[in-house]
Structure formats: structure tokens, C-alpha cells
Amino acid sequence: xxxxxxxxxxxxRSKEVFEPLVPGKVGLYVCGPTVYGPAHLGHARxxxxxxxxxRYFQHIGYKVRYVRNITDVGHLxxxxxxxxxxxAQKARxxxxxxxxxxxxxxxxxHKAMEMLNVLPPSIxxxxxxxxxxxxxxxxxxxxxxxxxxxxxxxxxxVEKFAKDHSYGKLSGRKIEDLxxxxxxxxxxxxxxxxxxxxxWKKAQPEHxxxxxxxxxxxxxxxxxxxxxxxTKYLGEVFDxxxxxxxxxxxxxxxxxxxxxxxxxxxxxxxxxxxxxxTLNGQKMGKSLGNAxxxxxxxxxxxxLLEQAYSxxxxxxxxxxxxxxxxxxxxxxxxxxxxxxxxxxxxxxxKIDSLPVSASSTVNxxxxxxxxxxxxxxxxxxxxxxxxxxEGVRMINAITDGKEQISASDKEELKxxxxxxxxxxxxxxxxxxxxxxxxxxxxxxxxxxxxxRLEAKQNKDWGTSDRIRNELTALGFxxxxxxxxxxxxxxx
RNA sequence: GGUCGGUUGGCCGAGUGGCUAGGCAGCGGUCUGCAAAACCGUGUACGGCGGUUCGAAUCCGCCACUGACCUCCA
Numbered sequence: 116x117x118x119x120x121x122x123x124x125x126x127x128r129s130k131e132v133f134e135p136l137v138p139g140k141v142g143l144y145v146c147g148p149t150v151y152g153p154a155h156l157g158h159a160r161x162x163x164x165x166x167x168x169x170r171y172f173q174h175i176g177y178k179v180r181y182v183r184n185i186t187d188v189g190h191l192x193x194x195x196x197x198x199x200x201x202x203a204q205k206a207r208x209x210x211x212x213x214x215x216x217x218x219x220x221x222x223x224x225h226k227a228m229e230m231l232n233v234l235p236p237s238i239x240x241x242x243x244x245x246x247x248x249x250x251x252x253x254x255x256x257x258x259x260x261x262x263x264x265x266x267x268x269x270x271x272x273v274e275k276f277a278k279d280h281s282y283g284k285l286s287g288r289k290i291e292d293l294x295x296x297x298x299x300x301x302x303x304x305x306x307x308x309x310x311x312x313x314x315w316k317k318a319q320p321e322h323x324x325x326x327x328x329x330x331x332x333x334x335x336x337x338x339x340x341x342x343x344x345x346t347k348y349l350g351e352v353f354d355x356x357x358x359x360x361x362x363x364x365x366x367x368x369x370x371x372x373x374x375x376x377x378x379x380x381x382x383x384x385x386x387x388x389x390x391x392x393t394l395n396g397q398k399m400g401k402s403l404g405n406a407x408x409x410x411x412x413x414x415x416x417x418x419l420l421e422q423a424y425s426x427x428x429x430x431x432x433x434x435x436x437x438x439x440x441x442x443x444x445x446x447x448x449x450x451x452x453x454x455x456x457x458x459x460x461x462x463x464x465k466i467d468s469l470p471v472s473a474s475s476t477v478n479x480x481x482x483x484x485x486x487x488x489x490x491x492x493x494x495x496x497x498x499x500x501x502x503x504x505e506g507v508r509m510i511n512a513i514t515d516g517k518e519q520i521s522a523s524d525k526e527e528l529k530x531x532x533x534x535x536x537x538x539x540x541x542x543x544x545x546x547x548x549x550x551x552x553x554x555x556x557x558x559x560x561x562x563x564x565x566x567r568l569e570a571k572q573n574k575d576w577g578t579s580d581r582i583r584n585e586l587t588a589l590g591f592x593x594x595x596x597x598x599x600x601x602x603x604x605x606x
Numbered sequence: 607g608g609u610c611g612g613u614u615g616g617c618c619g620a621g622u623g624g625c626u627a628g629g630c631a632g633c634g635g636u637c638u639g640c641a642a643a644a645c646c647g648u649g650u651a652c653g654g655c656g657g658u659u660c661g662a663a664u665c666c667g668c669c670a671c672u673g674a675c676c677u678c679c680a
Binding site for chain 1: 608609616618619620621627628630631638640643644646672673674675676677
């Protein structure tokens with residue numbers, strides 16, 4: 116493990132050399148989805164970002180425990196005391212059991228992750244399965260004096276906490292500003308301050324997701340699950356906490372406060388945040404109503420989509436930008452990614468058949484070093500990919516006989532591409548013929564093209580072109596080779 | 607209103623005080639009966655105005671635009 120990997124820590128707003136708490140091991144916690152709706156492109160960003168981190172850490176030899184939760188309770192629709200949680204609301208609308216809703220969207224999320232070749236985390240805990248742990252955290256925070264009970268609910272006392280510790284250091288907020296911005300607006304008499312957030316909420320009679328607790332029948336507050344579950348599986352202090360930038364405040368700030376209040380220490384050593392996917396410059400999000408679901412991308416069934424895009428195209432599209440930059444969606448950009456990916460994958464296939472020479476005119480070692488250097492620099496996948504494209508040019512030049520490669524370099528090149536493309540970037544070859552074509556269809560097309568070949572040999576260009584043009588119109592792509600043809604059916 | 611970001615060639619998107627990012631598109635070429643596909647070659651862009659510097663797109667200041675979060679409103 117000679118890699119010194121630099122990661123951008125939101126806490127210090129700078130890149131830091133990553134030093135694990137325990138040598139050789141990494142504890143990673145990432146905020147997962149709230150399963151009350153279909154997975155959309157925005158969900159894919161953190162999933163892919165932290166999948167890349169997970170894969171890279173493992174590749175360079177770390178043992179990683181990656182915990183990514185499923186939020187299936189407690190996200191209030193609005194921050195109001197009579198709020199109903201998102202899942203219960205959805206259940207009412209669809210007349211389903213809340214857990215049924217959770218299951219449907221969890222399954223959908225898993226399916227989407229699999230298609231995107233996102234590895235399953237080591238542990239995927241559900242908030243609803245950790246009510247006891249969350250109650251325990253509430254107890255500790257109450258005992259430490261940083262929470263108070265009010266009419267069956269328990270709230271975190273932000274102002275009191277801020278007097279003894281710092282609050283707002285992750286998001287750069289000042290407690291005075293927060294107070295002046297919220298105090299006047301506080302109409303919630305249960306809370307002492309508008310800044311206070313719920314640790315435990317008493318359930319209204321019609322509220323169906325509820326659990327017993329020392330304070331009331333109710334449910335845990337939205338920020339608590341991550342503290343409870345990260346503590347349970349990674350310990351009171353762990354290496355990396357990730358999530359979307361939109362979660363820095365208040366969610367992650369609340370986590371920091373909860374952990375400090377309950378355990379007396381800062382839980383997280385490195386905070387990492389991925390940026391947002393934008394659509395016409397605006398954050399793509401469910402609450403904004405401009406989200407395009409992943410299944411819509413895969414089917415092309417959305418007014419803004421000119422075509423369907425494969426899961427690998429989406430993955431590659433995201434990897435071509437840095438995780439801390441916003442990434443703007445557009446058909447043109449997706450199409451560019453699709454073509455680029457195809458070129459990259461074709462080059463990988465060519466490596467095996469490269470002719471070998473006594474010595475190399477290409478520098479594989481340098482290419483390799485550049486790829487690793489990019490990844491070590493805060494997971495700079497776009498730079499790594501740029502270097503891989505240099506490798507593509509290298510491969511093509513060798514194929515054309517313009518450059519030479521030795522047997523050992525060829526082996527190293529092969530290793531490098533397989534490692535980066537498949538293991539680290541997590542790309543995979545996709546079947547050219549989705550859905551599978553029948554043997555009969557293949558035979559018929561082959562037959563037509565054989566007839567065309569005969570016509571060509573007879574210089575009957577009229578017949579030859581007619582067959583090609585009509586097949587093309589039907590969606591077939593015909594490629595002539597030296598002594599024959601190949602074809603494939605485009606979507 | 608507060609906090610923190612962003613502004614790069616036709617599009618997407620990296621990056622650095624002086625040296626080619628990369629992908630896609632476009633253009634030119636190779637190949638081909640012609641195409642397609644593939645491959646090769648090709649682009650001196652960094653919001654505006656000042657300043658620092660031998661030299662800034664890269665550092666500083668101001669301005670403009672824009673985004674996220676919080677707040678507000680609905």
C-alpha cells in the first residue's frame with residue numbers, strides 16, 4: 116500500500132492525505148436513499164462516486180467496511196410538528212402498507228444499482244431495523260443534557276450544544292446567523308428554538324409507522340439513524356462519511372452534533388460530498404419535480420430524452436466528471452459519453468490481438484503511473500479516463516503498425532486496462548443485442564447479406580445498395596469487411 | 607437576507623503561474639465500387655474590469671451572471 120491517496124475533506128475544505136484509523140482498514144459510511152420513490156439520476160451520483168472509492172480502496176489493498184443505509188422511516192415531508200413522514204404519506208396514496216412501499220422501492224433501487232454495476236455495500240442497514248439503537252442514542256443525548264422532552268417528543272437543544280461545542284463547522288454556518296434567521300419564524304411551541312431538531316417524534320393517532328419508546332409511541336427523527344447505525348457498525352469514530360452535498364446542512368451537521376453529544380467525540384475523520392446532477396443548470400431532485408428516473412433513462416421514455424441510454428453510458432458519463440463538480444445533463448453530453456465508452460471498450464478488446472515486437476516504442480509504465488496518480492488525487496476519474504484514452508491511441512497505433520510493443524509491456528497494458536476499466540471504474544461490456552435475437556432472424560439477415568455480397572461481386576451496385584439501405588432503414592448497421600460483412604441490430 | 611461554490615473552445619468536462627487534458631461534434635485524410643464503421647490528423651478557449659508578476663485562464667480586489675443549502679414565500 117504505497118499509495119498516498121488524497122481526499123478532499125469538507126470539514127477542512129482542503130485535500131488531505133488519507134490516513135486510516137486502523138492501518139489497512141477503512142470504515143466508510145454513506146447516506147443511502149429514502150425509499151419513497153423511484154431511483155433517479157441524482158441517486159446514481161453518490162452511489163457511483165462512493166462505489167469508485169470503495170473499489171479503489173479495495174484495489175490498493177485496504178479492507179473496507181462500507182455501510183450504506185436505507186432510510187425507511189422518519190423523513191418528514193415538511194419540518195412541521197404535525198408532519199407526516201414521506202413513506203407513510205406515499206403508503207396512504209397508494210393504499211399500501213408502508214413496509215410494502217419500502218420494499219418496492221428498495222428492490223427497484225437494488226436493481227438500478229446492479230445495472231449500474233455498483234457493488235453492494237458490506238452492510239446495508241435499514242433505519243426501521245435500528246429503532247432500539249436510536250432510542251439508546253436519544254437516551255445518551257438526554258443524559259448529556261443536550262436534549263429535552265416536550266409533549267412526548269424529544270428535541271436536540273442546538274443552542275445549548277453550541278455553547279459548549281461548535282455547531283455549523285461542516286457547513287460553515289455561524290450559530291448567531293442561524294439563530295437570527297430562524298428565531299422569529301419559530302411558531303412551533305413544542306420546540307424551544309427553531310434550530311432544534313427532533314430526535315424522537317410522538318406519533319399522531321393516524322400515523323401508522325410507530326414504535327414504543329420511553330417518551331411516546333412514535334418514530335425517530337431524521338438525523339438520528341445515521342448516527343445510530345454508523346456507531347453500531349463502524350464504531351464511535353470511523354474514517355469516512357460520504358453523501359450528497361445537499362445533505363451537509365442540516366443532516367450531517369446534526370449528525371456531528373448528535374455524535375458529540377452522545378459519545379463525547381467527533382465520529383467522522385473525513386467528510387466527503389458528491390456534487391449534484393443538474394438539469395438546465397438546476398439541481399435534479401424529486402422535490403423539484405425535475406428528476407428523470409433511472410428506468411426512464413434506460414427506456415428513453417421521457418420527453419427530455421432523445422433516446423435510451425445504457426446503464427454503462429450513465430456510469431461512464433458520471434465518471435467523466437469529477438465527483439465534486441456539478442454535472443449537467445443533456446442528450447448531447449450523454450451521446451458523447453456513449454460514443455467515447457464504445458471506443459474505450461473496443462480498444463480493450465483489441466489488446467489481446469496486438470502484434471508483439473522485441474522492444475517497445477510506447478511507454479506503458481508512464482501511462483500506468485499517470486492513471487494511479489489521477490486516482491490518488493482525490494479520485495480524479497476524469498483525468499484517469501483521459502489517460503486511458505491516451506492508451507487507446509497507443510493501442511490503435513500498435514494495431515496500425517505505427518508503434519511497437521514488447522510482450523511484457525503488452526501484458527502490463529492488458530493488466531492496466533482490465534484493472535482500471537473493469538475493476539476500478541466498474542465498467543463492463545454490454546450485450547450488443549439486448550433482448551436476444553432469434554436464430555431465425557440471424558439466418559435471414561445473413562442470407563440477405565450473402566445475396567448482397569454476390570451482387571457486389573457481380574458489381575450489381577443497385578441490388579447491393581438496395582439491400583443495405585433497406586436493412587439500414589430497419590435499424591441494422593451493416594459493416595463491410597475485406598472479404599465479407601458484419602452486422603448488428605441497433606436499438 | 608445568510609453561508610458556501612461555480613463561470614473554460616460548438617457541447618460535455620479536467621487542470622496548472624510559463625509546457626497538448628480528454629471525450630463528442632465539426633473539418634481534412636486513410637480504407638471502400640460508393641457508403642457505413644473503424645483508424646489517423648486537426649482546434650490556442652478559459653465571464654468583465656483592475657492589480658501583483660519577467661509572465662495569469664491559473665494569485666489578489668471589485669463587478670456581473672449562475673448554482674446549492676438555510677431562511678422566507680407559496
